[in-house]
Amino acid sequence: MKFVPGSLFKKLWLTITASILITILYSFLLSYLFYEKLYVDQEEKSLLEEGNRLALDYKGGPLSDKLKKDIEWYNGKSESEVFVVNSPRELSACLPFDINYETLVGPEERDKLLAGEAVTKKGYEERFDRKIVAVLVPLLDGDRLEGIIYLYVPLARISELTHDFSLLWLMGGAAFIIIAVYLGFKMTGRLTKPLIDMKRAAENVSQGDYSTRVEIQSNDEVGQLASAFNHMSRSIEEEDERKRDFLADVSHELRTPISYIKGYSEALASGFIKKASEQDKYLKLINREASRMVQLVADLLDLSRIDAGQYRLEKHLFPLAQLIEDFSQKYVPTMEEKQITFQTSLDPDIIMNGDEARIEQILQNIMDNAIRYTDNGGVIRLSLSKHPYGCLLELTDTGIGIPPEDLSSITRRFYRVNKARSRSDGGTGLGLSITEKLVRLHGGRLEIESVMGKGTKVKVLFPVL
Incomplete structure (x- = not known):
């Protein structure tokens, strides 16, 4: 199978190849979407659960040294960074990166903390060269904000999450593309072969070879088209045979009466027949054959008009x-x-x-x-x-x-x-x-x-x- 400019085979193969590449690209983009939707959301949920569990140890009043030591101990065991401060102003001093506490805890966030709601923050941090997600859990004593538990974790990149099998994924993806493109090539060739055969067969039929047939390889729409083509070719062949038989029959039917009329008329014109009774006999024969020709022509005209749909009944x-x-x-x-x-x-x-x-x-x-x-x-x-x-x-x-x-x-x-x-x-x-x-x-x-x-x-x- 070879490429022909503008051929259906080329169009189908390119369409299949483009579909495969678009599918892989779409899958790649979806992986980032899942990264944002699943991984980041999961980290945020995990931090929020950690902060709420730690907040359960707070029993009211000013923050105790015991609570601070417990959270410091927990920070050493946890994968996330956890510490507790008495007020938002202390956050800037406790964080390992520069940030204005007013940017971290604005008026809206402060109102949420006072209402007992945790605050979630996400953003890019230069020191880590990546995004971080942070959770601020309020410690309330009545209406007073006695402290804040702050938890944050740098977010891993998707390449880091898949570091162990990224090379394998790349090799598998390349192998998949090669196999899929090859199979697409073979499948396209199989799909278009009957169409190419029909094109060649149609050219043969147009040149008068009505015996041409197309091999039927399937029962789908292409196979049904091939079957319809074979039926058409067979019908044309039969019609051509009928036409030839018809012309041969007409020639045969007309040749005999014409021969009779020609022979009898020549005999009469030459004066070869002298007797009046014989002349009368030959004239009757001429008249009989002429009548046969008239009837034959009339019948042929009737058949022609019926076949052409021009025969109108007056009912x-x-x-x-x-x-x-x-x-x-x-x-x-x-x-x-x-x-x-x-x-x-x-x-x-x-x-x-x-x-x-x-x-x-x-x-x-x-x-x-x-x-x-x-x-x-x-x-x-x-x-x-x-x-x-x-x-x-x-x-x-x-x-x-x-x-x-x-x-x-x-x-x-x-x-x-x-x-x-x-x-x-x-x-x-x-x-x-x-x-x-x-x-x-x-x-x-x-x-x-x-x-x-x-x-x-x-x-x-x-x-x-």
Whole structure:
């Protein structure tokens, strides 16, 4: 992993390193805060407790020699400096450093002492080259201030408190920084590697290599992003394959009728065909192939508009049974010609809010398939009934059926069960694809069931009022 100017890796690594250094600095500053808050406060509390215990030996009246000797003895045993004076004026003479007694005991402090309250003093002293903390405990006899017990101690520096392990602390801190920065480097590299891989993969995809995938190394947000990228790349690859298949299918579908039209028209134009009956036959073939091309182009335009979201339904309320009955009449001659028995069972109470022209287009596509693939003497049943979904339109035929392996793909564009693509037994291959999309636009669902040699059942579920 290497630094790239302005790279995310560099930014993350510097952020982690800065965070570590700030944390250590913050910890260092906190140590001084604890020094002030814990150590100094503890020393002050300890001096105050010492002074109050010593003051318990005072029984009133002028200070006795015994009390002074006892405190002097205690001073020799105590870590703090302790002495007793009769008045604030004597403090300056007893202290080992120069200080004005009026500065040490001002009017406010004197009032506190007279009220029986101890006075605490903190400040820097040049003689000790450090701060000291002092406590003045009053010795009262009624309202008279007979004496003051003075206790003070120079405060140790934090470096002195940690003298024994300061070097170890310094070495440990340096080791911690090195380890933390190294781990931060490795962790940052691990975090940014999928992003770098995705950047490279995106560049490959932009150059047309849709097979590129990113290795998923975690299940966090970065891992989910990698998964989403793989899904996107896979979808683009599939869409590209569909586009190529679509163009190949369109080319295949148009090439044959164009070849027929070109060949038949050249034969007619060259005068090679003399008989009027033959000319009429070739003209009908040209007309048939031209009609096929017109239908193919119309279907392609419909699919393109649906996919682009430009297909608008003109919905209104109408009785669905009446539309089905009127529509079915135009197929009666064809079914009579093939001797197909047509049976209907339609619920007249079903009212639908939809586009009549598109519903009729759906009916036409499934009816054309039923008649085309039902042999002479077969049966076609068309029913309309209420259903929990809304209503159920069901078309059943006794045709040749659809193989099970083809059922899941039957609504794909240009898909034919007959892989030879014979036009004598198939349309453009777009009818069911358009049908499924129109059904979905109406909020419905298309289901197809089939058994080879027994027939096919097409179910269309629509929501109703």
